[in-house]
Amino acid sequence: MDERHIKALTARLVIIVAVLSLFSIASFLILEMSISGNSHSGALINVSGRQRMFSQRISHLAVNLGSIRDPILWQSTRTRLLKAIKAMEKAHQALLYGNPDLNITGRMSPETKAFYFGPNSYVHWEVKRFLHAAKIIADQTVESPELQNRLHFFLGNEPTELLNNLDQIVSQYLIENDREVARLQGVQVGVLLLTLSLLLLAALWGVHPIFTRIRKDMEERHKHEANLRKLSQAVEASPASVIITDRNGLIQYVNPQFSQTSGFSSEEVLGQKTSILRSEHTSPITHSRLWGTILSGNPWRGVLRNKKKQGEVYWESMHISPIRDMGSGEITHFVAVKEDITERRHNEEALKKAKQQAEQANRAKSEFLSSMSHELRTPMNAVLGFAELLESDPMEPLTESQLDSVREISKAGRYLLTLIDEILDLAKIEAGKVAISLEEVSPKEVLHDCLALIQALTEKRQVELEDGLTGCNVPLIHVDRMRFKQILLNLLSNAVKYNRSGGRVRIEYEIHNKYLRLRITDTGLGIPEAQQHEVFKPFQRLGAEESTVKGTGIGLTITKRLVEQMDGQIDFTSETGKGSIFWVDFPLAQGGAKSQQKAHIDSGAHRIRPFEPTSQAITVLYIEDNPANLLLMQRILKRFSNLTLISAPDAELGLGHAEKRPPDVIFMDINLPGMDGFEAFLQLQATPRLSDIPVVAVSADAMPSSIEKGRAAGFFRYLTKPLAIEEVCEALNDALEKNLLPTNSGEGQS
Numbered sequence: 001m002d003e004r005h006i007k008a009l010t011a012r013l014v015i016i017v018a019v020l021s022l023f024s025i026a027s028f029l030i031l032e033m034s035i036s037g038n039s040h041s042g043a044l045i046n047v048s049g050r051q052r053m054f055s056q057r058i059s060h061l062a063v064n065l066g067s068i069r070d071p072i073l074w075q076s077t078r079t080r081l082l083k084a085i086k087a088m089e090k091a092h093q094a095l096l097y098g099n100p101d102l103n104i105t106g107r108m109s110p111e112t113k114a115f116y117f118g119p120n121s122y123v124h125w126e127v128k129r130f131l132h133a134a135k136i137i138a139d140q141t142v143e144s145p146e147l148q149n150r151l152h153f154f155l156g157n158e159p160t161e162l163l164n165n166l167d168q169i170v171s172q173y174l175i176e177n178d179r180e181v182a183r184l185q186g187v188q189v190g191v192l193l194l195t196l197s198l199l200l201l202a203a204l205w206g207v208h209p210i211f212t213r214i215r216k217d218m219e220e221r222h223k224h225e226a227n228l229r230k231l232s233q234a235v236e237a238s239p240a241s242v243i244i245t246d247r248n249g250l251i252q253y254v255n256p257q258f259s260q261t262s263g264f265s266s267e268e269v270l271g272q273k274t275s276i277l278r279s280e281h282t283s284p285i286t287h288s289r290l291w292g293t294i295l296s297g298n299p300w301r302g303v304l305r306n307k308k309k310q311g312e313v314y315w316e317s318m319h320i321s322p323i324r325d326m327g328s329g330e331i332t333h334f335v336a337v338k339e340d341i342t343e344r345r346h347n348e349e350a351l352k353k354a355k356q357q358a359e360q361a362n363r364a365k366s367e368f369l370s371s372m373s374h375e376l377r378t379p380m381n382a383v384l385g386f387a388e389l390l391e392s393d394p395m396e397p398l399t400e401s402q403l404d405s406v407r408e409i410s411k412a413g414r415y416l417l418t419l420i421d422e423i424l425d426l427a428k429i430e431a432g433k434v435a436i437s438l439e440e441v442s443p444k445e446v447l448h449d450c451l452a453l454i455q456a457l458t459e460k461r462q463v464e465l466e467d468g469l470t471g472c473n474v475p476l477i478h479v480d481r482m483r484f485k486q487i488l489l490n491l492l493s494n495a496v497k498y499n500r501s502g503g504r505v506r507i508e509y510e511i512h513n514k515y516l517r518l519r520i521t522d523t524g525l526g527i528p529e530a531q532q533h534e535v536f537k538p539f540q541r542l543g544a545e546e547s548t549v550k551g552t553g554i555g556l557t558i559t560k561r562l563v564e565q566m567d568g569q570i571d572f573t574s575e576t577g578k579g580s581i582f583w584v585d586f587p588l589a590q591g592g593a594k595s596q597q598k599a600h601i602d603s604g605a606h607r608i609r610p611f612e613p614t615s616q617a618i619t620v621l622y623i624e625d626n627p628a629n630l631l632l633m634q635r636i637l638k639r640f641s642n643l644t645l646i647s648a649p650d651a652e653l654g655l656g657h658a659e660k661r662p663p664d665v666i667f668m669d670i671n672l673p674g675m676d677g678f679e680a681f682l683q684l685q686a687t688p689r690l691s692d693i694p695v696v697a698v699s700a701d702a703m704p705s706s707i708e709k710g711r712a713a714g715f716f717r718y719l720t721k722p723l724a725i726e727e728v729c730e731a732l733n734d735a736l737e738k739n740l741l742p743t744n745s746g747e748g749q750s
Contacts, residue, residue: 043103045173047091051127052166054088057217058134064224065137066151067231074142081138085131092127109176115169123169126162152326241316241338247331249274249291261340263309274336279307294322294334303341314342384413384722385632392725417722436565440476440589441484443516444469447507450488454496463499468508476589477516483562484586488518490555491582495522503579515568515585522581527574535572536560618643618736621663623654623680624698625672629721633667636725649673651680658690665735670699670710678713685714694735698723 061081068074090099096116098105108116116124133150140147235242241258245251251269259265262277269276278287282304293300299321306316318338322331387410390398398406447469458465477484495505503523510517527535538557563570567587574580620637622645624630630647637645646663648654651672658666666684670677677697684690694716699706702720710718716738717731 042177044095045170045177047094047099047102047104048166048170048173051088051091051095052163052170054084054091055127055130055163055166057084058088058130060217060221062134062137062151064221066147067224067228069142071142078138081134085134085138088127089131092124092131096124109172112169112172112176115165115172123162123165126165130162149324149326149329152324239339241336241340243274243336243338245274245334245336247333249334252333258338261308261314261338262306268309277306279305279313281305281313290320294320295331297322297324297331314340315345317341379628380413380417380722384410384417385629385725386635387413388725389632389635413722436480436483438478438480438566441479441481442474442476443484443509443518444472444474446481446485446488450485450492453489454492457493457496458505461496461499462501463496464502464504465496466504466506468506472509474509475511475516477586478589479566479568479586483566487559487562487584490559491520491584494555495520495524495580495582498522499524499579511588512585514588516588517583517585519581519583521579523579526576526579527572528576529574532572532574536570616642618665619646619661619663620644620665620667620732621646621648621654621657622667623648623651623672623677624667624669625649626669629669629698632723633728636723636728651675651677655680655683658684658693659687662690663693664739665732666693666695667698668695670697670701670706678709681713681715692739694738696731696735 058081061077061084065074065077065081068077093099094102094104098107116122137147137150140150236255238255238257241261242253242255243251243258244253251272251274254264254266254269258269262269264276286302286304290300290302299319301319303315303317305313307313316338318336320334320336323333323335324330325332387406390406391403391410447467451465451467454465492505492507499505499522505523506521508519508521510519536556538554560570563584563586569585570582572580572582620643622630622633624633624647634645634647637643646657646661648657651668652675654666654668657663668677668680672680677699681695681697684693684695697710697715697718698721699710699718700721707718707720716735719727719731
């Protein structure tokens with residue numbers, strides 16, 4: 001009952017007394033002193049009884065406060081608790097020091113004083129301690145971790161003795177009241193009817209609100225008890241295992257899910273230690289750390305491999321929390337919430353194993369591609385190299401018929417090399433090994449380079465090229481420049497190769513939904529509708545394999561994959577007998593459709609210089625284990641009389657030659673028997689008198705990752721087989737420019 005109801009009840013009682021006094025004014029004047037004493041005793045009994053009732057209500061509200069999780073309901077219950085505390089404080093103060101409003105003078109009999117301050121009991125101090133503990137609970141918040149601890153302390157020190165002492169005080173007031181009644185029996189006979197009337201009115205008008213409030217309190221208590229039952233049912237029906245143990249780890253409660261998971265019934269584990277679940281897969285150190293954590297008052301969270309009743313080992317994720325005594329603050333119990341994660345762990349292990357297998361497969365594929373590149377390019381180096389030597393040898397010129405044969409060999413060799421490169425390129429794209437470096441690129445500049453590269457093809461096929469981008473303000477696009485150039489070259493070369501003699505190819509552009517669309521239109525034979533669904537499939541030439549046009553059938557497959565990797569799209573339309581239109585969409589660079597006139601130096605602008613002879617004697621060391629490749633290098637450098645070539649079949653011999661006779665330039669194969677080219681290069685760099693010699697790497701491994709690795713290692717140049725004579729000469733020229741400075745002209749000579 002809150003203070004508002006107490007005041008209302010007091011007001012009603014005062015009104016009743018006033019009304020009755022009007023009807024018995026004469027008797028009241030005569031018995032004024034006696035009635036005053038009687039009223040004082042009744043007030044003492046009433047207030048002391050209410051004091052006891054408040055103590056029960058405070059205990060009840062404190063218990064409810066600990067079980068409520070709804071913030072609004074929790075705050076409402078807390079407000080009622082504070083009001084009850086205040087009301088009990090007021091009643092206690094009135095009993096000790098008097099309250100004119102309650103008709104209490106504060107005078108105590110010696111017997112009553114002995115109950116309040118001793119030696120019979122110490123009700124005054126017990127009430128103060130009780131109210132202080134209740135205030136601490138009321139000062140907590142709904143999420144406060146201390147709430148449960150304070151509540152346990154409060155309940156652990158339930159004021160049973162206080163209630164008994166309050167009952168004794170009420171009894172004492174009754175005894176004193178009986179004495180007063182006995183003394184006033186003679187004078188109270190006259191006002192008996194008045195008193196009965198007063199009691200009747202108090203019952204009908206004053207006590208009725210008390211019973212109404214008590215009824216509401218009981219209804220609320222039933223609701224809270226129902227909520228507690230729901231909580232208990234939730235724990236029982238929880239899909240997680242719940243275990244409660246004492247401080248020593250003896251199991252005191254398990255829910256049904258625990259039995260279902262572990263195979264132990266509750267009867268089998270109650271009173272047993274939790275070590276009944278321990279398996280040999282969890283180290284004693286782990287358990288020691290676990291107990292050290294929870295005994296120090298901290299929660300523990302982790303994963304253990306426990307053992308079921310039948311011996312089966314399973315994984316459990318668990319959270320263990322200590323429970324403290326509200327009074328002493330000592331840890332009394334532990335509660336563990338556990339989940340069986342065995343299936344999840346198995347899935348994770350399977351996923352990890354599958355990932356490892358996939359990574360191993362990718363590594364194997366990369367190694368295979370690198371090996372294939374090396375094995376296929378090595379013989380091609382001899383084929384194309386010697387063909388180029390025969391075709392360009394001024395000392396032993398070939399007849400026209402022989403030149404035609406050599407040109408056919410070179411043509412077939414280059415076609416085979418193109419096929420090898422495209423197959424490897426497709427394999428790298430499918431394996432996700434192609435690095436895309438996006439930048440702002442001018443389509444006009446790249447198209448200009450591509451048109452120059454296919455100019456010879458258009459003249460041979462007698463096809464007219466129409467550049468629809470010339471003179472237009474074409475916006476920049478966000479692409480990989482090298483791959484964009486590769487895409488355009490493939491589309492343009494297809495439009496020219498599969499065109500009719502005297503046909504046309506036109507390149508146009510348009511802005512399409514924040515994309516730049518390039519459209520390449522040809523006047524070729526077109527693609528039959530029944531075959532159009534196979535255009536982007538690998539190794540599909542759609543009948544062109546029966547023509548004289550050379551091709552691999554994977555160019556458009558590579559083109560489509562590259563376009564999609566740069567967030568673009570590619571498609572086409574075709575009509576038999578009229579030609580085809582291929583279009584590609586690429587994202588516009590940041591800044592929308594604004595063009596940029598920034599100059600870009602293309603890698604194709606760097607032209608290969610022919611070999612520049614020098615009057616100085618030059619020594620070149622070539623470390624190569626393949627006789628055909630060594631013979632090719634000898635033939636390339638043979639025509640220069642002032643150059644001496646020293647060769648070695650492995651790195652160890654090559655390093656020995658370099659020590660005895662430091663060369664001016666070193667050409668080194670990477671894939672050598674024993675010590676490979678990278679290790680040999682490191683040894684050269686570690687030798688002071690050899691560290692400045694330019695070392696040109698020569699390898700049949702043309703994988704981009706291998707080329708990048710060679711450049712990062714510090715090789716002067718990285719040449720891939722098949723070697724071109726011009727590339728060898730250029731590398732040699734650049735290396736000599738670096739090494740044969742005027743101040744060092746005498747070094748490296750024999």
